Amino acid sequence: MTELLTRNILNHITLSNKKLENFCNLFNNKEVLKKHFLLREGEICKFEGFVTKGLFRVYHIDSNGFEQVLYFAQESWWITDIDSFTNEKPSQLYIQALEDSEVLLISKKDKEFAYNNIPKIEKLFRVMTQKTHIALQRRIIDNLSKTADQRYIDFIEKYPNLFQRLTNVQIAAYLGISHEFLSKIRRKIASKK
Amino acid sequence: MTELLTRNILNHITLSNKKLENFCNLFNNKEVLKKHFLLREGEICKFEGFVTKGLFRVYHIDSNGFEQVLYFAQESWWITDIDSFTNEKPSQLYIQALEDSEVLLISKKDKEFAYNNIPKIEKLFRVMTQKTHIALQRRIIDNLSKTADQRYIDFIEKYPNLFQRLTNVQIAAYLGISHEFLSKIRRKIASKK
């Protein structure tokens, strides 16, 4: 059950089998059915999660009622509201399963325990946060400099499998455009081929 | 000379005076005159820096020749290209002083040394990276959901002192709009008061 997780950890750091097992034992498995929520706006995010099956969307609803997708999380992705989790304040985000999913959850207390007892875990999360950080910077630049057409093409190239599992409404919410406009972009691209 | 730095560190973690001093001694002071560069596209970023005086812009030039500002760094801000620095690959960013500035620099080797010999430093950078991460997420959501008017108003409220030190060209490059349009936004806001 924690096989994907151990593989993911060893991708970032080296760790003895025993410590790896100790750390993995801090996680609890949870099933989340399609359309069900792992987190809702206003709640305090009590977990950090690792997706072992299925697909989630992490999104925000703005003051006009529009949904913005911050990111999608499929198998081997981590999900949490880092702001809510770290600072124990109400979340501004929703985390919802887009397919029947399973996720391994660790609590704040257990994560702190791991930080204090397995120093390499501090490194693991520093390295992972850094990678996410790089990806976020990249996305800000892309959002500022690229046209919606190009961002859509980039998305398909970068996440071909996500692209197949998502509706255009979801992709448009990630790209920051209306789904009608995405539809027009798709037509334009299709006619060029 | 490292007073701002020690204060900044103690804002994030607790650390004995001796370890604090050891860590601070790993930094070298560097003067960067207005318009001079700390980093250029294509170079490998060899440092992580802490600004003690002045103001920098961290920006990218896209394929159409437009400049996008990723962030500004004034006193007590950290600057680096984390992607280039961490992965030792050519940078896509420019870091330029907008005023006569001073910055404390630490090399990758010395930072690794600190990670290995002062465990709290690992925590320091994890905590800081996490905070930046939260801010970047916030910015992505704002860029997707807010109109340029609102982003400009938010910027002024959030960074009133930066606002005074920056030209409209720089602010527009941060907001992701043309400086002409920013000028029109300013007129509109002014006429409403």
Place this chain on the structure above:
DNA sequence: ACAAAACATTGAACTAGTTCAATAAATGAA
């Protein structure tokens, strides 16, 4: 297998933001 709901496409009218060119004001270097 059926009805209801969610999804995708399209066109027409609209709006936010760009581009280009002209002009004035502020700043900087010698």
Place this chain on the structure above:
DNA sequence: TTCATTTATTGAACTAGTTCAATGTTTTGT
């Protein structure tokens, strides 16, 4: 002080993206 450069403002024409409403298609729940 002066000349050159950067900065800010403005208007007019344009373009990328939105909004709304209509229509057909697919998926879902029962």
